[in-house]
Amino acid sequence: MARVSVFGLGYVGAVTAACLADAGHEVVGVDVNPVKVDMMESGRAPVLEPRLEGLVEKGRRACRLRATTNASSAVHESDVSFICVGTPSLHSGRLDLSSVARSCEAIGDALRPKKEFHWVVTRSTVLPGTAKSMIIPTIEAASEKRAGVDFAVCSNPEFTREGCAVADFLNPAITVLGADDPLHLVPLRDLYGKTSGQVFETSLGVAEMVKYVCNAFHALKVTFTNEIASLCSQLDVDARAVTRVFTADTKLNISKAYLDPGFAFGGSCLPKDVRALAYCGKQLDLDLPLLRAILPSNQAHLERAVEAVLATKRKRIGVLGLSFKPGTDDLRESPSVQLIKRLLGEGCDVQVWDKDVSLGRLAGSNRQFIQDEIPHIGARLSTDLESVVSQSEIVVVGTNSLNDEALLATVRPDQLIIDLRAPLPRAASVGTAADHMPGVYQPALSMRQ
Ligand SMILES: NC(=O)c1ccc[n+]([C@@H]2O[C@H](COP(=O)([O-])OP(=O)(O)OC[C@H]3O[C@@H](n4cnc5c(N)ncnc54)[C@H](O)[C@@H]3O)[C@@H](O)[C@H]2O)c1
Structure with missing residues (x-):
């Protein structure tokens, strides 16, 4: 069984810590917020999430789960550290990586005197290149050690949804393990050895990017469906009936079709029909920015x-x-x-x-x-x-x-x-x-x- 520290006891970290403890691993949660640490220490869930409280209580009773504000002791008592701290948007839209940077500094400080090899795994959502441009250099500077020699950095993005995060963790559709040296993935293979769903071993960049692609696609699906539903409503067409038929086509619609990277689309139907829908929205005085953006995006x-x-x-x-x-x-x-x-x-x-x-x-x-x-x-x-x-x-x-x-x-x-x-x-x-x-x-x- 692995010894794991989890940095950040929010929605992602608390679920990760409790589920790994439930799987039999020895887990210590780390948070800068003493309230969350105290809650976990007293067997309560630091965030509201179905099934979480039961897992935390069980983990505490089995002495497989504890929490601390002391990052150094947590790193010394573990072999793998998961970074699950927040990465919110700044006003400009830029990602605020300050919590990730501080976690890396704390992990790096703790690694300086540590003799054993250590694994640092990013679960927070960070843009492609962050591991190489920020996480590795920050840990190297604080630890005075070398990535790949004294410690490894991996990416294991989180795909759970709030409200069913425990169920998603235990039964994921996919698990993505990213590292630039496949040997660095050994402890993660053990941690996720029994997981359901497909496990993908890939590079750091691909692992970091996949998370954004998933979320962008989910957001695209919601806005697309809502624009279509608004158009349906104005045209006095039943949007639910349309969606039922549309989603029943698993060959072209809800499928891998049209998702291969390649050249622009064209032909006698797609441009014409997208143009007609956008024009129809305009005539109805309906603002449909997503549908309007399809042809300009193709042109770009x-x-x-x-x-x-x-x-x-x-x-x-x-x-x-x-x-x-x-x-x-x-x-x-x-x-x-x-x-x-x-x-x-x-x-x-x-x-x-x-x-x-x-x-x-x-x-x-x-x-x-x-x-x-x-x-x-x-x-x-x-x-x-x-x-x-x-x-x-x-x-x-x-x-x-x-x-x-x-x-x-x-x-x-x-x-x-x-x-x-x-x-x-x-x-x-x-x-x-x-x-x-x-x-x-x-x-x-x-x-x-
Ligand atoms: N919420 C979700 O459902 C979800 C799903 C997938 C991915 N993510 C991503 O996972 C990451 C975490 O999201 P979240 O919703 O759990 O965030 P959150 O805000 O709920 O929790 C972050 C926690 O990190 C703690 N923290 C901040 N700095 C710290 C430090 N230096 N050391 C230790 N702890 C520190 C905070 O006190 C807080 O408890 C984000 O990058 C997010 O985009 C979230």
Whole structure:
């Protein structure tokens, strides 16, 4: 069984401490607030949360749970310290990390004379990079010890909801364990060995980011549903009935569909229908900022691709993919068409490859669209991949219809690839080589930062 200290006895820390004690670990809670410490010491829950009081009382009786204001003794009596202190917003929206910094200083001070290796695990919600830029340096400065040598810093974000936090802790959907050296996760693997749900071992940055992505997505879902419900109400449509049908589609709606990072959306339906809904709201005098923001956000994503190309200062561009998605020759509102139009407007010489698009076959509104958007597209379009790539200084990949092997077989080391299909971390695209594509620079992979 592990020896654990938990810094911060609020909603997250009190639940973490009580649940770990209930699982048989030896837990000491630390808080700067003596009232919370006294409550836990006397077997009462320091925050109101269903089932918590019972677990605290049980932990106290079993002598597996205690609390103190003395950070140093807690660090010395434990091997793993969880940081669960608050990270509120400052007036500007910036995160207030002062409690995290003070916890790190206290842990670092306590580590100075400590001989044994120690693990520090961030459970507080902090932005990606905080472990490296603030938590590790603060502990190193206070302890005069080295991260990775004398202590390890891990990230284990908290996904519980107030009101059912104990139940969520005991039955999580996911558990995320982040560290830049997988060996640092050994005690966390033991602590969470019996947990239900999927356990993800990942880097510090991914673990820190996942928490924000979850909360941003939850907030997005609420506001989206409320805007739709407001629109329904004005249109005299039953919003609950709409939601019931909408959520029943687990293939496209409540699913992983459309959640792969990639290029902007387009096509004959999504832009048109989003535009119509936003306009409908406007006519009804209904403010729907989220729905109104969808097309500008998509346009901003497209502009980042344009900027990535222009930043290279190279003019001969090969764009791979013209239709709005693989397997179709529908060009209407294709983001590639918009990209090409923008690049031509900036004086670039653009050649285009798309295996599915043959101008002779296009008809109706599709043909009209491309003729209106790029009148001389015929002279630029080819189904010969090698010929388009060989003439280009930059190859812009905007289609999933081409796999990496086929791409790598055609590009030369002196060419640049801008891959709009899958962004890589910025570090992977800096320099002249990305690991999986030797000799090829991929500037656009950083454009989503
Ligand atoms: N509340 C939630 O449901 C929830 C869920 C997931 C993640 N989180 C995140 O977890 C973190 C904690 O949230 P919370 O709601 O438990 O906060 P909270 O405000 O309820 O509790 C924070 C506790 O930390 C204590 N504290 C402050 N500085 C300290 C220090 N230097 N040493 C020891 N204790 C100190 C405070 O006295 C307080 O008791 C935040 O980053 C939050 O965003 C919260």
